[in-house]
Amino acid sequence: MQDSWYELTLEVPAEQVDLVSCLLTEAGAAGVITADRPLDTFVPPDPDQPETGPQTLRAYFPGQALSALQHNLEQTFAQAASWLPMERVHLLGWRTIGAQDWAEGWKQHFQPFTVGPLLIRPTWDPTPPNPEQVLLRIDPGMAFGTGSHATTRLCLEAVVAAATAGGIRSVLDVGTGSGILAIAAALLGAERVVGCDIDPDACRVAVENAELNKVGARMTVVDTPLEQIAGRFDLVLANILAEENIRLANELTGHLADHGSLVLSGILQERIGAVREAFDRRFSRPPEIRLQDEWACLTYRR
Numbered sequence: 030m031q032d033s034w035y036e037l038t039l040e041v042p043a044e045q046v047d048l049v050s051c052l053l054t055e056a057g058a059a060g061v062i063t064a065d066r067p068l069d070t071f072v073p074p075d076p077d078q079p080e081t082g083p084q085t086l087r088a089y090f091p092g093q094a095l096s097a098l099q100h101n102l103e104q105t106f107a108q109a110a111s112w113l114p115m116e117r118v119h120l121l122g123w124r125t126i127g128a129q130d131w132a133e134g135w136k137q138h139f140q141p142f143t144v145g146p147l148l149i150r151p152t153w154d155p156t157p158p159n160p161e162q163v164l165l166r167i168d169p170g171m172a173f174g175t176g177s178h179a180t181t182r183l184c185l186e187a188v189v190a191a192a193t194a195g196g197i198r199s200v201l202d203v204g205t206g207s208g209i210l211a212i213a214a215a216l217l218g219a220e221r222v223v224g225c226d227i228d229p230d231a232c233r234v235a236v237e238n239a240e241l242n243k244v245g246a247r248m249t250v251v252d253t254p255l256e257q258i259a260g261r262f263d264l265v266l267a268n269i270l271a272e273e274n275i276r277l278a279n280e281l282t283g284h285l286a287d288h289g290s291l292v293l294s295g296i297l298q299e300r301i302g303a304v305r306e307a308f309d310r311r312f313s314r315p316p317e318i319r320l321q322d323e324w325a326c327l328t329y330r331r
């Protein structure tokens with residue numbers, strides 16, 4: 030493996046990101062990333078709403094003589110100048126980094142955090158829990174669910190509240206992703222937890238995380254659709270988009286036990302009304318609403 034790499038940071042107009050990335054690859058970059066993208070992206074980018082404004086790119090070149098690399102890049106950019114306006118492409122700086130830093134760089138954005146008694150920590154972080162804390166270790170891999178996203182945090186708060194109220198013997202986590210919510214429920218005392226996800230990769234990651242947290246014996250992960258999952262549960266969690274929550278309203282409420290709680294997340298605040306229109310009539314009380322950033326999480330109790 031290459032021991033060291035050069036990282037070049039550039040500022041590039043949004044509409045030139047693809048072309049400049051291509052040029053960087055032509056000049057020898059082994060990888061190019063757009064910096065400062067959030068870890069968990071809930072809403073897929075809308076192709077009709079492209080990014081605007083300057084974007085920060087980072088390009089990674091295998092270690093060699095820096096002067097030769099810079100010369101090569103200058104020539105590539107000079108040749109492109111006849112068809113690509115380069116005046117708004119700014120080279121911000123070079124630095125040398127270790128191979129590990131490049132491959133694992135994103136991990137620095139995933140820091141330990143607490144929700145109630147839970148200490149949620151990436152697998153590679155050594156932070157020890159206090160004696161009264163419950164440690165939840167997570168490696169999200171390619172699945173959504175580091176806990177950094179507001180929708181996950183709001184759900185974690187709802188899980189802690191339900192566990193504190195004493196009502197989570199059985200739990201169904203719809204759209205389990207990394208398994209973070211299902212594992213939290215198991216660590217807080219749930220005896221039977223089912224996580225489901227339509228993405229088989231997420232299911233694999235969730236199983237690995239369940240084993241990592243030693244709750245695999247109480248947690249099942251399936252990639253079958255919700256309607257094929259049997260049983261009713263004390264706590265049903267669904268951190269999926271508002272439209273998906275509404276589409277699954279019958280199934281989500283149908284899986285709820287008497288006196289159970291239904292936690293709906295992934296809801297942009299402007300969509301609260303639409304979700305309440307689909308769910309309020311199924312419950313005798315209005316939902317408890319948690320808000321963070323532009324997101325809302327609704328908890329209904331039977």
Ligand SMILES: C[S@@+](CC[C@H](N)C(=O)[O-])C[C@H]1O[C@@H](n2cnc3c(N)ncnc32)[C@H](O)[C@@H]1O
Nearest residue numbers: 173174181204205206225226227228231268269
């Ligand atoms: C935003 S992530 C939530 C992950 C995790 N539960 C959390 O709170 O961080 C949503 C997940 O739901 C899955 N998903 C979307 N629609 C689904 C559906 N109808 N049934 C099951 N999973 C679904 C996606 O594949 C994705 O992994």
